[in-house]
Amino acid sequence: MAEVTLRRFELSDVDAMMAWASDPQVAAFCRWDPYESTEPLLAFIRDAVLPHPWFRAICLAGDGEDGRPVGAISVTPTGDPCRAELGYVLARAHWGKGVATDAVKRTVATVFGEVQGLERVEALVDVDNPASQRVAEKAGFRREGVLRRHYWHKGRARDMVMYSFISSDPLPE
Amino acid sequence: MALQSRGAPSAAAAEPDEVTLREFTASDAEAFMSWASDPRVARFQRRDAFTHVDQARRYITDHVLPHPWYRAICLVGSDGVVGRPWVGPRRRLEAVADVENPASQRVLEKAGFVRDSVLRKYIMLKGRPRDMVMFSIVVHTDRRRQQNEPRGVRRQALIY
Secondary structure, three states, rough: OEEEEEEEHHHHHHHHHHHOOHHHHHHHHOOOOOOHHHHHHHHHHHHHHHHOOOOOEEEEEEEOEEEEEEEEEEEEOOOOOEEEEEEEEOOOHOOOOOOHHHHHHHHHHHHHHHHOOEEEEEEEEEEHHHHHHHHHHHHHEEEEEEEEEEEEOOOOEEEEEHHHHHHHOOOOO | OOOOOOOOOOOOOOOOOOEEEEEHHHHHHHHHHHHHOOOHOOOOOOOOOOOHHHHHHHHHHHHHOOOOOOOEEEEEOOOOEEOOOOOOOOOEEEEEOOOHHHHHHHHHHHHHOEEEEOOOEEEEEEEEEEEEEEEEEEOOOOOOOOOOOOOOOEEEEOOO
């Protein structure tokens, strides 16, 4: 399998990002609607991604891949300094190959050392998104429970599964 | 929602007095101090116990009065406020209680909240990350709204 690496985004990544940001299947469980042009996506990179405390491009190298971003992963602060929320998105062409799982593993292996005071990384996954639940589970997250009607998503209240990875949790193989 | 009151009745107590809720006013600062200055009450709260009534006045002015939903708990027949719950509107109410605060967990259970899960190192309390039990009440569970609702804001009633 091609090797997964994480790096910071640049404005020039906008075209690669359009590959997943314009895909309705990818956007289905995301907070945003699919992008129809690169201008608002460029604004998103400039205004939300570049200033973000922890936002990385998921890149694949080797095995015929050219190293361009195929997805994104972020750890976003909450109101509490000990707790941040994980988010990840991947272009559909790379689903089902363990790429997102690998990116999440690399993230929890480094983020606690990079963000002062962070003790807990949590991920909220829609109950109807089993593929994303498996990513969290294979990456070593613990399933804590279901938060009912926790999240208003595109016109409906959604039940979300809460996963967490604590700084002292063992890193998965 | 964490109710912290020094005068909480024990399990074997007689029928409780009738409880009413009303909005706070600035003149409740002295009454506010009756719980806000008590370290036993402040133990599971983010802030330390208040030491001067001016702190209570400022807190009421800056935090309580502008809040979307913040009420004083009053006992009928008594002359003042004994505590306060606060919530925000929406279809899910959630509350967290420290895993080491079973009294507060019982308040939520008796009020009809359902225990969701234990969230590890969820909130920073006085410099230490704490495991919290998450509770929720869900309203309108079987009704799917047709019209476009604004992006939901989940209100978390914290121990603050």
